[in-house]
Amino acid sequence: MSIWVDQQISRNLTINGSIIQQKAVECANLLDITNFSASARWLSNFKQRNNLHIYKKKGEAGSVPIDELPQIRAELQEILQVYELKDIWNCDETALFWRLEPSKTIAHDPVLGKKCPKERVSILATCNASGDERLPLVFIHKYETPRALLPFSEMLTLECRSFL
Structure with a gap:
């Protein structure tokens, strides 16, 4: 399962807990494991074992075609030379x-957001x-x-x- 998750991350695909649970059930069925249940507890332990955390995607850098970047830069430089x-x-x-307002604050106890x-x-x-x-x-x-x-x-x- 961890190999599959790493592949999805390397492809920059969005995955969440329910997708991991569904894939785990599919893998268990393929391996003829009958008593497997991808529960919330299983998911929590899986994420902890594999050092996985939920992160918010930021920016637009993920939409840049990195493989084509050198070719695009060369074309752009050629156009701009004139x-x-x-x-x-x-x-x-x-x-x-x-x-x-700023999203972080200093306080003694947790503060409710607005x-x-x-x-x-x-x-x-x-x-x-x-x-x-x-x-x-x-x-x-x-x-x-x-x-x-x-x-x-x-x-x-x-x-x-x-x-x-």
């Missing part, structure tokens, strides 16, 4: 959850490859004039505004 660094631009969008607020602002950052030019940050709000930015509405001089 341009000067000052003419190559990159922009990236990120979300700022401005009401979100529902995460969903208010966010999308921020677009843009600069060129040489790094000598940067465009002002673009804030994409839910409303045309957010209440928090009302005093600064005259300073927001974008020709095109976007809203979520």
Whole structure:
């Protein structure tokens, strides 16, 4: 079973406790083991023996085609050779959850969490490859004039505004 789990992890596939239990029952049936039950206790012991823990997946790095990366980089460098660094631009969008509190705190006893607020602002950052030019940050709000930015509405001089 541990070999199968290691194979799934190496393939970067998502597995959880119920999948491991189902596969354990299948393996037991193939081996003609009749009195096997993949109980919660069995799963807990299996995870402990094999040093398995539940982790939250973070980021988007898992969607990068690592095998094709050298070829893609070579193609991209070939395309970009005809341009000067000052003419190559990159922009990236990120979300700022401005009401979100830190998830960790210092306390004497366990502390109850609160529902995460969903208010966010999308921020677009843009600069060129040489790094000598940067465009002002673009804030994409839910409303045309957010209440928090009302005093600064005259300073927001974008020709095109976007809203979520």
